[in-house]
Amino acid sequence: MTNKTDPRLAELRGNIDALDGELIALLARRLDLVAAVAERKIDLGLPVYVPEREDAMFRSRRAEAEGRGVAPDLIEDLLRRIMRESYSTEGARGFRCVLDDPRPVVLVGGRGQMGRLLHRAFTASGFEVRILEQEDWDHAASICEGAGLVLIGVPIHATLEVIEACRGLVPPEAVLADISSLKAGPVAAMGAVHPGPVVGLHPMFGPTVGTLAKQVVVCCHGRDEAGYGWLLDQIRTWGASIVDAEPEVHDRLMGTVQALRHFATFVYGTHLMAEDVDLSRILAMSSPIYRLELGMVGRLFAQDPDLYADIIFDSLEGPGLARRYRERFDEALALYEAGDRDGFRERFREVSEWFGPLAQTFLTESSALLDQARDRLKI
Amino acid sequence: MTNKTDPRLAELRGNIDALDGELIALLARRLDLVAAVAERKIDLGLPVYVPEREDAMFRSRRAEAEGRGVAPDLIEDLLRRIMRESYSTEGARGFRCVLDDPRPVVLVGGRGQMGRLLHRAFTASGFEVRILEQEDWDHAASICEGAGLVLIGVPIHATLEVIEACRGLVPPEAVLADISSLKAGPVAAMGAVHPGPVVGLHPMFGPTVGTLAKQVVVCCHGRDEAGYGWLLDQIRTWGASIVDAEPEVHDRLMGTVQALRHFATFVYGTHLMAEDVDLSRILAMSSPIYRLELGMVGRLFAQDPDLYADIIFDSLEGPGLARRYRERFDEALALYEAGDRDGFRERFREVSEWFGPLAQTFLTESSALLDQARDRLKI
Numbered sequence: 001m002t003n004k005t006d007p008r009l010a011e012l013r014g015n016i017d018a019l020d021g022e023l024i025a026l027l028a029r030r031l032d033l034v035a036a037v038a039e040r041k042i043d044l045g046l047p048v049y050v051p052e053r054e055d056a057m058f059r060s061r062r063a064e065a066e067g068r069g070v071a072p073d074l075i076e077d078l079l080r081r082i083m084r085e086s087y088s089t090e091g092a093r094g095f096r097c098v099l100d101d102p103r104p105v106v107l108v109g110g111r112g113q114m115g116r117l118l119h120r121a122f123t124a125s126g127f128e129v130r131i132l133e134q135e136d137w138d139h140a141a142s143i144c145e146g147a148g149l150v151l152i153g154v155p156i157h158a159t160l161e162v163i164e165a166c167r168g169l170v171p172p173e174a175v176l177a178d179i180s181s182l183k184a185g186p187v188a189a190m191g192a193v194h195p196g197p198v199v200g201l202h203p204m205f206g207p208t209v210g211t212l213a214k215q216v217v218v219c220c221h222g223r224d225e226a227g228y229g230w231l232l233d234q235i236r237t238w239g240a241s242i243v244d245a246e247p248e249v250h251d252r253l254m255g256t257v258q259a260l261r262h263f264a265t266f267v268y269g270t271h272l273m274a275e276d277v278d279l280s281r282i283l284a285m286s287s288p289i290y291r292l293e294l295g296m297v298g299r300l301f302a303q304d305p306d307l308y309a310d311i312i313f314d315s316l317e318g319p320g321l322a323r324r325y326r327e328r329f330d331e332a333l334a335l336y337e338a339g340d341r342d343g344f345r346e347r348f349r350e351v352s353e354w355f356g357p358l359a360q361t362f363l364t365e366s367s368a369l370l371d372q373a374r375d376r377l378k379i
Numbered sequence: 380m381t382n383k384t385d386p387r388l389a390e391l392r393g394n395i396d397a398l399d400g401e402l403i404a405l406l407a408r409r410l411d412l413v414a415a416v417a418e419r420k421i422d423l424g425l426p427v428y429v430p431e432r433e434d435a436m437f438r439s440r441r442a443e444a445e446g447r448g449v450a451p452d453l454i455e456d457l458l459r460r461i462m463r464e465s466y467s468t469e470g471a472r473g474f475r476c477v478l479d480d481p482r483p484v485v486l487v488g489g490r491g492q493m494g495r496l497l498h499r500a501f502t503a504s505g506f507e508v509r510i511l512e513q514e515d516w517d518h519a520a521s522i523c524e525g526a527g528l529v530l531i532g533v534p535i536h537a538t539l540e541v542i543e544a545c546r547g548l549v550p551p552e553a554v555l556a557d558i559s560s561l562k563a564g565p566v567a568a569m570g571a572v573h574p575g576p577v578v579g580l581h582p583m584f585g586p587t588v589g590t591l592a593k594q595v596v597v598c599c600h601g602r603d604e605a606g607y608g609w610l611l612d613q614i615r616t617w618g619a620s621i622v623d624a625e626p627e628v629h630d631r632l633m634g635t636v637q638a639l640r641h642f643a644t645f646v647y648g649t650h651l652m653a654e655d656v657d658l659s660r661i662l663a664m665s666s667p668i669y670r671l672e673l674g675m676v677g678r679l680f681a682q683d684p685d686l687y688a689d690i691i692f693d694s695l696e697g698p699g700l701a702r703r704y705r706e707r708f709d710e711a712l713a714l715y716e717a718g719d720r721d722g723f724r725e726r727f728r729e730v731s732e733w734f735g736p737l738a739q740t741f742l743t744e745s746s747a748l749l750d751q752a753r754d755r756l757k758i
Contacts, residue, residue, distance in 0.1 A: 006423060012416045019409050020440055024454060026405065028447050030398050037391045044385060061399055068407050074464050075403060078457055080754035085453050204666040208746060216666045243664050253664065256656050261647075261672055263711065268643060270726060271707040273733040275700075277635050283737075284622050285632065287583040287595045292748070293640055296675060298741030301734050305727040309720045319716050321654075328650040329708060332642065337698050341688045347649060348684040354652040355680050358662075362677030365752075367587060369671070372751045373744075375459035 027082065034086040042096050047237065054083075087213040087239060097126040098233040103148030103174070104128040108162060113207030114179065115153050121212060121238050137165070144169045149231060152178040152186075155306065156314040159186050167193040175228045179203055181254060182315050183220040183247035190222055197227025200247060202254075203240075206303070213239030220247040255317030260325060263312050265300050272297070288373040406461065413465045421475050426616065433462075466592035466618060476505040477612040482527030482553070483507040487541060492586035493558065494532050500591060500617050516544070523548045528610060531557040531565075534685065535693040538565050546572040554607045558582055560633060561694050562599040562626035569601055576606025579626060581633075582619075585682075592618030599626040634696030639704060642691050644679050651676070667752040 041047070061079060062072035105122045107115050110131035122129045132143050132150075144150060150170045154162050159180045170176050176194040178186045179201050187200035200220035209215060217235055219242045222228075232242050245253075272279075283291065300308065316322060335343045352359055420426070440458060441451035484501045486494050489510035501508045511522050511529075523529060529549045533541050538559045549555050555573040557565045558580050566579035579599035588594060596614055598621045601607075611621050624632075651658075662670065679687065695701060714722045731738055 006419070009416065009419050009423070012412055012419065016409065016412050016416070019405060019412065020458070021443065023402075023405055023409075023457075024440070024444050024447055024449055026398060026402055027444075027449050027453065027457075030395065030402075031449065033391055033395050033398065037388065037395070040385070040388050040391065044388070061403070064400065065403050065406075068403055070403055070406050070410065071464060074406065074460070077460050077754075078402075078406075079399070081453070081456050081460065081751070084750065084754050085450060204664055204669065206668070208742075209666075214667075216664060218664050245660075245664065249660070250664075253657065253661055256651075256654055257661055257669065257673070260650075261669075263715070264643070264647060266723075266727065266730075267704075267708050267711045268640075269730040269734070270711065271639075271704050272635075273730050274703065274707055275635055278632065279734070279737055281624075281628070282632055282636055285583055285595060285597050285624065285629070287588075288593075289585070290583065290636065290640075292745070293675065294636070295741040295745045296672065298734050298738050299745045301727065301731040302738035302742035305724040305731075308727065309723050312715065312723070313718065313720055316715065322712055322715055324653065325646075325650050326708060326712060328653055329646050329705060332646045332649065333701055333705060336642070336691065336695065336701055339692065341692055344645075344688050344691070345684040348645065348680065348687065351645075351648040351652050352680040352684075355648070355658070355677050358658055359677050359681035362674040363587075363681035366671070366674045366678045369748060369752055371463065372460075373748055375456075375463050 030082060031085060034083075038086070042094070045096065047096075084213075087211055095121070095125040095237050098230050098237060099148075102127050103146060104130050106130045106132050106144050106147045106150045108132045108150060108152040108166070109154035112153060114203065117207050117209075117212075118151065118153070118179075122234075125234060125237065140165075140169055144171065144174075147171055147174050149175045149177065152176075152180070152190075154180075156180050156182055156310045160189050163189040163193055170194050170196070172196050173227070175199065175231055176222075177201055177228065177231065181258070181311060183218070183245075183250045187220050187222045187247050197224040198222030199225075199228040199231065201235075202250065211239070215240045216243055217241070218243050218245050218250055220245060220250060251315065252317060255315050255321060259312050259316040260321060262300065262308055263316060263322060264325075265297050266308070266312070268297050269301055288370045292370065292373060409461060410464060413462075417465070421473065424475065426475075463592075466590055474500065474504040474616050477609050477616060478527075481506050482525060483509050485509045485511050485523050485526045485529045487511045487529060487531040487545070488533035491532060493582065496586050496588075496591070497530065497532070497558075501613075504613060504616065519544075519548050523550065523553075526550055526553050528554045528556065531555075531559070531569075533559070535559050535561055535689045539568050542568040542572055549573050549575070551575050552606070554578065554610055555601075556580055556607065556610065560637070560690060562597070562624075562629045566599050566601045566626050576603040577601030578604075578607040578610065580614075581629065590618070594619045595622055596620070597622050597624050597629055599624060599629060630694065631696060634694050634700060638691050638695040639700060641679065641687055642695060642701060643704075644676055645687070645691070647676050648680055667749045671749065671752055 058076050058079070061075050065072050065075040105127045107118060107122075107129060109115055110119055110129070111133050115131070119129050119131075130143050130147070132140055136143060147170070150166060152159065152162055152166070159178060159182075163178070163186060166176065170193075173196050175197045176190045177199045178190060180186050181202055183200040183202060187198065190198045190200070199222050202218040202220075204216040204218060212235070217240050219232060221244070235242060279294075282294065286294065332344075332347075334340075335347070355362075437455050437458070440454050444451050444454040481504075484506045486497060486501075486508060488494055489498055489508070490512050494510070498508050498510075509522050509526070511519055515522060523545075526549070529545060531538065531541055531545070538557060538561075542557065542565060545555065549572075552575050554576045555569045556578045557569060559565050560581055562579040562581060566577065569577045569579070578601050581597040581599075583595040583597060591614070596619050598611060600623070614621060658673075661673065665673065711723075711726075714726070734741075
């Protein structure tokens with residue numbers, strides 16, 4: 001092949017190799033600088049992540065790139081990826097503690113996956129963390145003694161029972177909180193067993209995320225916001241954002257979206273198995289979009305069946321919702337079996353209108369993501 | 380705020396600003412070098428994209444990064460993103476033409492979205508492109524005269540009729556090909572109307588991709604591979620990969636995966652509308668994973684209802700498949716309504732086993748993608 005010997009090509013490739021060496025050196029320096037900024041901010045008691053400042057930075061970098069003939073999206077994508085690297089090593093250097101004199105945190109069910117994630121985050125923020133697991137209940141009173149927060153993170157079906165078991169254990173001025181994926185029942189129950197500050201939290205992510213940066217935690221008010229405000233502030237220092245919701249609204253939305261979506265994915269997985277679809281054949285034929293569609297189904301089945309049984313059986317809002325969903329299914333099936341293309345198109349347009357401008361937003365967002373998925377493909 | 384005045388913080392930020400300026404300058408130089416390499420390769424008649432060389436390059440860059448304390452994944456992600464930028468501007472500089480003396484290409488239905496994508500690619504490769512649209516049939520004979528390829532890209536339900544209309548129009552030694560999403564019928568029909576080389580293609584992507592780099596095109600053999608081989612080679616120069624399939628296998632897999640998946644997504648969209656779910660509320664609460672799940676539904680409804688009506692009504696393999704899918708739905712509903720968690724978990728494990736190691740692959744892949752989605756979130 002000529003490319004082995006063409007001197008011009010060899011020279012250009014040598015230049016690219018040298019340039020990439022400069023790029024790596026630049027990256028190492030940038031990561032060090034960002035780490036120094038984070039440390040300085042912690043010393044000054046400032047928040048590490050400030051969205052407004054980030055926006056301003058991107059605007060200025062985009063303009064600078066454009067001025068030099070580099071696509072603004074390219075520099076923004078690269079900087080966002082570099083910044084993720086900084087977030088993911090942040091916990092290792094520690095987080096700011098929002099309290100001057102933090103009292104111990106008790107994690108009930110703290111040896112589960114989500115418990116371990118929180119354990120790391122609290123420890124990295126200077127809190128003493130104590131675990132209260134099933135086998136520790138004989139010592140529950142001494143474990144909870146002097147605690148500033150008792151945080152319950154156990155499977156949904158055990159949550160109410162565990163809350164009841166906490167009666168009298170939580171120091172009166174301590175915060176009692178839970179992280180189950182239903183909120184109305186637990187928040188009411190916590191209010192009944194504990195006279196002090198009460199708050200219900202729902203982390204909107206699984207324990208596999210690694211870092212809490214840019215994740216969302218839903219917050220349902222229980223009692224005495226002034227008493228638990230520090231906990232929300234502490235979660236914000238980990239980079240997560242807090243979204244308020246009334247417990248009942250939260251539960252209804254979760255049933256409709258989260259539980260039913262998992263249910264639909266479960267059904268689709270059983271269908272692929274029943275049809276014994278040749279997955280390797282399909283994957284060989286798949287462009288990024290189909291690979292992602294299939295991946296969103298397959299990823300469910302790499303996870304814990306108990307977790308999904310809990311979410312579906314405990315938070316799907318009664319049989320009514322699933323039944324109504326099946327009615328929609330039958331309506332679509334009827335259109336299909338009648339060969340009613342016009343009816344299909346009409347319904348399609350109705351749904352488009354209902355989604356409104358969000359449909360286009362979703363298309364744009366997911367297309368950008370698919371571009372990134374494609375970057376990783378070797379073809 | 381102290382950060383406005385802290386001199387150490389200001390100094391560090393100034394250093395980051397300066398460093399990002401260097402980064403942008405480096406990027407501009409790298410893009411120029413890659414463009415020069417591509418031009419040199421085209422001059423030498425070499426393929427622009429060589430997966431093995433890319434692999435070797437990543438291995439060496441990862442090792443170099445690790446040696447300097449930079450995460451190997453970080454440099455690989457950044458380089459992949461930079462390389463995408465090079466791919467997307469590649470067509471603008473032209474592609475290699477695999478034929479010494481290319482004859483004209485006729486795109487039947489070439490004013491559609493996919494037709495325009497192919498038009499650009501053929502033109503950028505030095506082919507004369509002629510369009511044969513509905514309104515041009517009076518001049519069809521002169522449009523097809525001297526053509527080296529007649530490529531049919533019309534809606535599925537019109538494909539067979541258009542193929543029949545091509546009888547006698549295609550020069551005997553020219554290639555007759557189609558890009559519809561069903562292959563058995565069109566490939567047989569093309570073989571019946573044309574005595575020369577025949578091949579069925581199915582681009583596994585929508586016209587919104589922008590570039591064909593790293594996309595997949597399924598190829599169903601018709602007749603005289605030696606006669607149409609140049610077309611596959613030409614498609615490969617655009618960066619796409621060709622995957623062979625028997626027409627019947629292709630059609631069955633597409634029905635099971637593509638058409639039924641779209642059908643399921645359509646049903647889910649109608650369900651969200653019927654429940655009148657508060658989308659903005661849901662989005663405010665959504666971490667990347669839920670936003671992506673919802674986005675994969677919503678994106679459908681930003682697209683062309685006719686296209687999806689065609690895919691579902693024409694390529695869903697008879698009512699049997701959709702009916703069997705509904706049986707799976709009813710089985711899951713029965714488990715749920717009976718409160719049979721054990722039955723659910725058992726079924727879940729069966730599906731996990733059926734997915735095998737792919738479930739974990741999908742989880743890992745989609746998690747990496749979600750990390751990227753999160754990079755873009757402002758929270």
